[in-house]
Amino acid sequence: MTATIAEPVAPAARPVSVARGYRFELVKLLSQWRIRLLVLACWIAPALFVAAVSQQSSLPVDTLFGRWMNATGWAGPLVMLGFAGTYALPLLTSVVAGDAFAAEDRLGTWRHLLVAVRSYRRIFVAKALASLTVILVLVAGMAVSSTVGGVVAVGNRPLVGLDGHLLAPADAAGRVLLAWVCVLAPTLALAAIGLLGSVALGRSPAGLLLPAVVALAMALAQTLPLPVAVRLALPSYAFIAWNGLFTSPAQVGPLLIGIGVSLLWTAVATVLAYLVFLRRDFTNLSYDGSGRRALTVGTLPLAGLLAVTVGIIAASTPAMGSGIEQDKLQQSIATAFAHLYRQQAQQLNRPDVTEEQLATTVACTKGDGRVAAQGPGNDWRCVVSWHLPGVEATGSAIYQLDVMSDGRYVADGDGPKEVNGYFQVRTPTGDQPNPLWQFDGNVELLSTTSKG
Incomplete structure (x- = not known):
């Protein structure tokens, strides 16, 4: 009679949790020199810029609240907010979110990541949350830095609103903070578009530049004599609708619509990015994206979303013509x-x-x-x-x-x-x-x- 020895069964590997994946992706992002440089610049440069300009005799009067920069410290962060919505935030989302997935294509590390994490869903969620965290840190840095620079250089004085009434320092501070919070919505929309471009276009430079290009196109559209319904249906409108916070009573209608549209674009673009990610071919190390997939899964649904949003706004609000009467x-x-x-x-x-x-x-x-x-x-x-x-x-x-x-x-x-x-x-x-x-x-x- 012979005895048989059973071979031990190796325990099945468990997927890495979202929390561990998030910490790993966040460390990867913050270890990049360009991200560290951006964080440093966003927390220091706005304060220096606002403080320096506020002491000049020639002010940027063509910029909203620019003419009041040497009268109150609360004008500086609003000038910086206008600049950020047009230039800085689209570029920041391109560098962070637009490169979240493309970096793995350039480095050829998808196989290692998939073996380590063993879950497409967890990888996507971890990368999206890490990108969001870094973007929030950058936006918070610009807001805090520009505010500190303005208040220290000029002082905590009343601010003249857009209808001529004086805002007490406490009221001005609250509205400045609320204005910066409101632009988070269109920033998230651009970040979601960046994730979609990074997934769909791989290591192609087009994916990295997609948020900046989309923001530029929307900014140009806002300068055209478009109907109000079309203007409000673009997520970029929330970058300028914060102006209504500085009137009495506040013009919150367009702002709330702009925020709602931005959040809707964020949700749709993120879902599209997730669906494209699930269908990615990770066996091809030279993957440069699929133009047809980017068109059918990315561009066409967002164009359809724009058309539906325009119709809803036009039907539910008095948004005919230019709105300027x-x-x-x-x-x-x-x-x-x-x-x-x-x-x-x-x-x-x-x-x-x-x-x-x-x-x-x-x-x-x-x-x-x-x-x-x-x-x-x-x-x-x-x-x-x-x-x-x-x-x-x-x-x-x-x-x-x-x-x-x-x-x-x-x-x-x-x-x-x-x-x-x-x-x-x-x-x-x-x-x-x-x-x-x-x-x-x-x-x-x-x-x-x-x-x-």
Whole structure:
């Protein structure tokens, strides 16, 4: 009788948990010199830039809130936010999310990663979460750094809103923070598009540049005279809709729609990236992406999403035409002028009057009355009239306006000189900037904002 010895059965290998995969991917990202350089730049460069510009006599007045950079520290982070939404954030998402999967193609490490983790789903989730974490760190760095630079260099002072009213430092701080939080939604949309490009196009440079190219195309579209429904259906609109937070009452309608659209694009693009990832051929070490797959699984669904979103917005909101109308513009200018007139009166030690006492009215024409008074353009001309208590004569001032497609406008004073025709006013303490000379405003594209 012979005895048989059974061979020990090796335990089945268990997939690596999402938490361990996430830590591994995060360490890989932060070990790259370009990521470390970006983190360092985002946490230091904005503070230096804002502090340096705030001390200059020549300010970036063509940038929203740029004219107030030497008056309050809360203007600096808003100037930086405008720059970030146009240039910095699309590039950051390209470098981080656009390279999340393509890096494995370049290095040829997919086989090793798959053997170690043993789960496509866990690999995708770990890479997406690691990319999201790094992007949040970069955005937080820009927000904190620019705020610190502005407050330290200029001071914690009130901020002039886009309707001329003064925001107390605490109120300004809260709205600045909320504005930075709001742009996270379109940033996530670009990051999801970056993940989709990185998966679908492999190590092709097109995948790395996809978020930046998409952001550039959407930014160009926002400058065109498109219908409001199309403008709001683009996730990039949330990069500029935060302007509405700095009016009273806040213009939150377009902002909420922009955030919702951005989050919807984030979800759809992430799901598409996951589906493409499940169908990837990891046995081909020279994989450079599939143009047909990128078109059928990536471009066409997102184009369809845009079309559906445009239809829903057009059907559910008054979003016909450009959204820039004569009545809205006149009401916005009247509100801003009344608030700013009170500030000028305080500078000149004149008796204080309320906005109701001024009874400001505005009459605007476009193209010297030869074209319809609606839509963007730099050919708007507005005459502002107001009354002072106890004075029979009616005051008047002229403004030339440059109204942009997104509803923002710049009002340039055209006289009389003692009101808005010169960039400074002579006060008992010396010459000071004239708040009525030039000012920025914002027209809500969806509906008329009540006068405040």
